[in-house]
Structures are given as structure tokens and as C-alpha cells.
Amino acid sequence: MEKEIKRQLNVVSSVHIKLAESCTDSIARAVELLIKCLSSGGKILLCGNGGSAADAQHLAAEFVGRYLLDRNAYPAIALTTDTSILTAVANDFGYDAVFARQVEALGRPGDCLIGISTSGSSENVIKAMDQAALSGLHTIALTGPMGSPISILADISITVESEETPRIQEAHGVIGHIICDLVEKALVQREISADNGISD
Numbered sequence: 001m002e003k004e005i006k007r008q009l010n011v012v013s014s015v016h017i018k019l020a021e022s023c024t025d026s027i028a029r030a031v032e033l034l035i036k037c038l039s040s041g042g043k044i045l046l047c048g049n050g051g052s053a054a055d056a057q058h059l060a061a062e063f064v065g066r067y068l069l070d071r072n073a074y075p076a077i078a079l080t081t082d083t084s085i086l087t088a089v090a091n092d093f094g095y096d097a098v099f100a101r102q103v104e105a106l107g108r109p110g111d112c113l114i115g116i117s118t119s120g121s122s123e124n125v126i127k128a129m130d131q132a133a134l135s136g137l138h139t140i141a142l143t144g145p146m147g148s149p150i151s152i153l154a155d156i157s158i159t160v161e162s163e164e165t166p167r168i169q170e171a172h173g174v175i176g177h178i179i180c181d182l183v184e185k186a187l188v189q190r191e192i193s194a195d196n197g198i199s200d
Contacts, residue, residue, distance in 0.1 A: 011164075015160065015171055022161065023175070026157060026159075030140045030179060031186070034112060035187060037110060037111065039187065043112075044063060044114060045076075045077050045079055045102070046060055046077070046114045047078070047079040047113070048117060048125060049122055051118070052118060052142075052169070053078075056114070058173075059180065062176070063076035063180065064076050067181055068184065069184050069185070071184065077106065079098075079102045079128070085101075085102060089102075096123045096127050097124070099124050100131040107136075107137045108135070109135070111138070112139070113132040113138070113140070115129050115150055116141075116143075117141070117148070117150050118143070118168040119143075120143035126153065129154060130153065138155050139154045139156070142160075142172045142175060143158070143159050144163075145159060145162070146159045
């Protein structure tokens with residue numbers, strides 16, 4: 001058992017090492033996009049299924065509440081939480097429309113949609129990305145291996161090079177925390193600078 005535990009921990013470490021080698025640029029661009037979105041009065045919409053739904057809700061909570069610093073709340077909505085909307089849309093339009101319909105209703109030009117999918121091929125996330133483009137939203141994808149439909153559709157795609165769903169989900173959690181940390185620090189610094197009469 002101990003040998004298997006060590007093996008799994010080593011696999012997790014190797015996935016994160018690959019992230020550091022291949023994803024720092026895309027993560028940085030996602031951070032810059034979210035800073036611009038929030039600084040301009042936009043909001044963040046997030047969606048995903050299963051564990052990715054949990055990740056969407058987790059990130060929304062970090063933005064609305066706080067990550068590490070005391071600061072103003074940032075507008076973020078997980079499109080996975082309203083059971084009345086989800087079941088009504090699924091019943092009337094099909095499950096593939098549950099996120100796209102909400103993007104159509106809530107999204108405005110300049111907002112940002114974060115679509116999370118370990119496979120990169122979740123049809124309801126794909127349709128949400130399509131609707132986001134029609135509605136003038138920026139899009140960020142957190143996916144598994146490169147070349148998936150969602151990674152191709154997104155303005156910025158952060159892809160985890162692993163074939164194992166648990167490893168991809170773990171990496172998405174780490175990526176989400178890095179994004180929250182950097183966005184929060186940048187926006188808090190801007191607030192401090194503005195309070196002191198210092199322009200960027």
C-alpha cells in the first residue's frame with residue numbers, strides 16, 4: 001500500500017512539473033484577461049460538470065469571498081448551482097443547453113466565461129463557449145490534453161497533459177488557486193495605488 005501511495009504521489013508531482021513547463025504562459029494570459037475583465041466592471045461566469053462543476057463553484061466562491069487577502073468582492077457566478085434553472089432548461093431545451101442559456105441571459109460584452117472540462121468535449125460546455133462568443137464574452141478553458149473542442153474554441157486554453165481524469169482535476173484545482181492568487185494580488189495593489197493617488 002505504501003508503495004502505491006508513493007507511486008500516485010509521484011504521478012501527481014510529474015503532472016504539476018509538466019504544468020510548470022507548458023502552461024505558465026496560458027495561465028498568465030488568463031490572469032491578465034480576468035484582471036482586465038474585473039477592472040472594467042465585468043463579471044466571471046463559470047461552468048462544468050461533476051467534479052468540474054465543483055471546481056466552478058469553488059472558484060466563484062474564492063472570487064466573491066476572498067482567496068487570501070481582505071478586499072472588495074469580485075462578481076463571479078457558477079452556472080451549476082440553480083437547480084430550478086438547470087432542470088427547467090434541461091426539460092425544455094435539453095441538457096446540452098443548461099449553461100448556454102444562462103450565458104445568453106447573464107453574459108454581457110466584456111464578461112468572461114471559464115469553461116472547465118477534463119475531457120474537453122462536454123457538449124454543454126461547448127455550447128456555452130459558442131454562446132459566449134455570440135454574446136461578446138471572453139473565454140478561458142481548463143481542459144485535459146490539447147486539441148479538444150473546448151480548447152480550440154476558447155480565447156485562452158489551459159490544457160493539462162494527462163490521460164487520467166483525477167490528475168487533470170487535481171491540476172485544475174492548482175491552476176484555479178494560482179489564478180485567484182494572482183488576480184487578487186493585482187487588483188488589491190491597484191486599489192491601494194488608487195487610494196494613494198498613484199496611477200498604473
